[in-house]
Amino acid sequence: MIRCVSEVATKVRNLNQKLNDIRMEQRDWSESMNSRAVWYSVVQIAVLILM
Structure with missing residues (x-):
């Protein structure tokens, strides 16, 4: 039981770390x-000023 938990x-x-990595990647892209x-x-x- 303890092993399963x-x-x-x-x-x-691990999933939280992957989620954080995805958030950082999206933030960098944004x-x-x-x-x-x-x-x-x-x-x-x-360009408008120079016209």
Whole structure:
């Protein structure tokens, strides 16, 4: 019984770690896309000013 609980606890910890890894990857991707959107907006503004 204790062995079973220990195995389940280990699996839960592993799943939590994978979930955290996925969250960090999604956060990094989101920040990258936000940065690109900002640069795109800056370029658009510069083009409009230069016209």
